Amino acid sequence: MEAVISIAIGILFASGIWLILRPRSFQVLTGLLLMSYAVNLFIFVMGRLWVNRPPLTLGGGVPDPAAFGDPLPQALVLTAIVIGFATTALYLVVMIGSRGLTGTDHVDGVEDQ
Amino acid sequence: MTPDVAQHLIILPILLPLVCGALLIPVNESRHRLKFGFNLASVLAQLALALVLLARADGGAWPDGIGVYLAANWAAPFGIALVADRLSALMLLLSALLALAALIYSALRWSRIGVHFHSLFQFLLMGINGAFLTHDLFNLFVFFEVMLAASYGLLLHGYTAARIRAGMHYIAVNLVASLLFLIGVALIYGAAGTLNMADLAARLPNVLPEDLILLKIGAAVLAIAFLVKGAMWPLGFWLPTTYGAASPPVAAMLVLMTKVGAYAILRIWLLVFADDAGTLPGFGFDILLWGGMATIVFGAAGLMSSDSAGRAAGYSATVSSGTLLAVIGYGQPSAVTAGLYYLLGSTLAVGAFVLLIELIERIRKPSAAVLALTMEAFAIEETPDEPVGIGIPAGLAFLGLAFAASALIIAGLPPLSGFVAKFSLFHALLNPDHGAGPGSVAWTLLVLIVLSGFAAIVGLMRFGVRTFWASGAVAAPRLGLTEVLPVSALLLLCVALTVQAGPVFAFLQRTNADLHDTRKYVERVLHERPLPGAAHGGKP
Numbered sequence: 001m002e003a004v005i006s007i008a009i010g011i012l013f014a015s016g017i018w019l020i021l022r023p024r025s026f027q028v029l030t031g032l033l034l035m036s037y038a039v040n041l042f043i044f045v046m047g048r049l050w051v052n053r054p055p056l057t058l059g060g061g062v063p064d065p066a067a068f069g070d071p072l073p074q075a076l077v078l079t080a081i082v083i084g085f086a087t088t089a090l091y092l093v094v095m096i097g098s099r100g101l102t103g104t105d106h107v108d109g110v111e112d113q
Numbered sequence: 114m115t116p117d118v119a120q121h122l123i124i125l126p127i128l129l130p131l132v133c134g135a136l137l138i139p140v141n142e143s144r145h146r147l148k149f150g151f152n153l154a155s156v157l158a159q160l161a162l163a164l165v166l167l168a169r170a171d172g173g174a175w176p177d178g179i180g181v182y183l184a185a186n187w188a189a190p191f192g193i194a195l196v197a198d199r200l201s202a203l204m205l206l207l208s209a210l211l212a213l214a215a216l217i218y219s220a221l222r223w224s225r226i227g228v229h230f231h232s233l234f235q236f237l238l239m240g241i242n243g244a245f246l247t248h249d250l251f252n253l254f255v256f257f258e259v260m261l262a263a264s265y266g267l268l269l270h271g272y273t274a275a276r277i278r279a280g281m282h283y284i285a286v287n288l289v290a291s292l293l294f295l296i297g298v299a300l301i302y303g304a305a306g307t308l309n310m311a312d313l314a315a316r317l318p319n320v321l322p323e324d325l326i327l328l329k330i331g332a333a334v335l336a337i338a339f340l341v342k343g344a345m346w347p348l349g350f351w352l353p354t355t356y357g358a359a360s361p362p363v364a365a366m367l368v369l370m371t372k373v374g375a376y377a378i379l380r381i382w383l384l385v386f387a388d389d390a391g392t393l394p395g396f397g398f399d400i401l402l403w404g405g406m407a408t409i410v411f412g413a414a415g416l417m418s419s420d421s422a423g424r425a426a427g428y429s430a431t432v433s434s435g436t437l438l439a440v441i442g443y444g445q446p447s448a449v450t451a452g453l454y455y456l457l458g459s460t461l462a463v464g465a466f467v468l469l470i471e472l473i474e475r476i477r478k479p480s481a482a483v484l485a486l487t488m489e490a491f492a493i494e495e496t497p498d499e500p501v502g503i504g505i506p507a508g509l510a511f512l513g514l515a516f517a518a519s520a521l522i523i524a525g526l527p528p529l530s531g532f533v534a535k536f537s538l539f540h541a542l543l544n545p546d547h548g549a550g551p552g553s554v555a556w557t558l559l560v561l562i563v564l565s566g567f568a569a570i571v572g573l574m575r576f577g578v579r580t581f582w583a584s585g586a587v588a589a590p591r592l593g594l595t596e597v598l599p600v601s602a603l604l605l606l607c608v609a610l611t612v613q614a615g616p617v618f619a620f621l622q623r624t625n626a627d628l629h630d631t632r633k634y635v636e637r638v639l640h641e642r643p644l645p646g647a648a649h650g651g652k653p
Contacts, residue, residue, distance in 0.1 A: 020289065036288075084292075087291070
């Protein structure tokens with residue numbers, strides 16, 4: 001399971017890096033999105049991979065730590081998703097503004113000669 | 114004030130701009146006097162708060178001069194701890210001062226060329242203040258994002274093609290840096306199991322050897338994110354274009370934001386990877402040192418070659434950032450004191466310089482042209498007032514003097530604070546703490562700092578000569594009082610720094626001693642008890 005997940009994250013991130021180096025702003029945006037998915041998964045698996053372990057203690061007596069997953073990375077990833085989503089949306093707005101003002105979707109605002 | 118109530122002062126520099134910024138959103142843009150008034154009141158209150166926190170940290174109101182605020186009353190490694198010590202309070206004061214100057218400067222026209230300037234300004238301050246106060250790595254990420262999101266909006270404020278283009282690059286670079294920040298934080302959590310900085314320092318000796326490599330990678334990735342903000346070569350190419358495109362008050366705030374990156378490095382590296390003790394002594398310091406030196410070279414070359422004053426200001430900020438990073442990386446406690454003094458002086462001076470540039474540009478070309486373009490692009494209805502009324506007499510003389518003063522500070526020539534800062538830096542480099550003579554690294558750094566000073570002189574004087582001595586082309590500028598006042602105030606603060614160098618240095622030495630006494634932070638932060646209350650079984 002570890003290998004599959006790490007390869008998946010690696011492919012996502014690598015595709016993202018390739019895309020953000022492209023000259024079209026939409027490609028850059030897609031690259032940023034892919035990279036943020038990869039990073040969100042990465043944060044999640046930093047709490048280790050478990051099967052059948054709920055993240056939260058339900059109260060009632062002293063809980064057994066071995067029966068539960070680490071809740072903190074799940075809280076972190078939630079925050080990271082929200083922030084990443086918001087900033088990417090903001091970038092989209094700037095992109096549309098740039099397209100309207102310069103008439104091209106090149107990241108430099110001018111077409112290559 | 115009872116101690117319990119006074120403790121809440123620590124979180125107020127974050128809450129106040131949040132509430133003020135949120136309240137200003139629904140207010141119509143046409144009521145800009147009201148908006149400006151609220152904003153000004155909030156910034157003044159933050160200035161007062163920073164002074165109170167500084168007095169408390171330095172005056173012995175808290176044990177060891179470290180005030181700990183446990184958010185939501187959770188004990189330290191589990192909840193988020195905010196820490197106000199001498200360094201945080203000092204940085205809060207610096208940000209409030211610069212914000213006040215930028216805000217007053219923006220009153221006449223810049224705050225009115227777009228919408229929501231005042232809300233964004235407050236949110237930016239919230240992010241900056243939060244980054245200075247928090248003692249938790251993930252919370253630091255959140256405040257960085259608040260700061261960056263507000264800065265994206267402010268950079269685009271005015272909405273010209275140049276700003277959009279610079280904004281696209283700035284946002285893309287910072288989004289990638291934020292992703293790296295998250296990777297670094299996740300790796301550190303995976304290796305050490307904590308995100309509290311003091312807890313991280315305490316747990317470092319117990320990290321398993323096989324996890325230590327993860328922690329190292331995490332810290333290095335985290336450092337890349339900070340160094341992008343701090344504009345270390347080769348991560349700082351975004352900076353000059355962004356500074357050149359931003360409107361002057363925003364550029365002044367961006368000058369402060371580069372210092373947030375350096376602050377984070379200073380805070381975390383001295384706490385976790387202290388040079389003398391710990392599991393990873395001196396980890397990464399060499400890279401900071403050499404990277405900082407490369408940044409100085411890059412900034413100096415840029416200063417010599419830049420044709421516009423806006424870019425020159427960007428490169429001055431790069432040089433100052435590089436000097437600071439190299440001094441941190443040099444790893445000698447007494448040099449850090451001088452570095453902090455340099456940080457204060459150079460931030461104020463570069464801030465004054467970016468505000469001044471726009472006033473100087475007015476001599477050369479009719480300012481109306483730029484403004485008209487902005488207004489047209491943004492399609493705003495009400496035209497802001499041209500600077501009317503009684504202009505400042507002898508505007509040209511003021512511009513010349515202010516330019517000379519800021520150039521002197523940036524270049525580090527006597528008699529202003531830049532010289533005192535560089536002199537004390539050289540003194541620290543030439544008199545190492547361990548007693549032996551200065552090594553070749555110290556000499557290299559010293560020579561580079563001197564050369565960067567020369568480059569600044571050449572670059573800035575060339576601009577000055579072309580502008581002020583261009584015969585015939587100079588028209589007497591129309592300057593408003595609210596534009597002259599902040600520039601003069603910032604420069605006068607630098608003069609005050611020079612005159613009061615003794616007390617300031619004594620204070621900075623105490624700050625520096627705090628930073629190098631990591632054990633104290635671990636004890637204070639981790640042993641701060643939550644207040645007894647309903648959630649914890651009632652009063653004892």
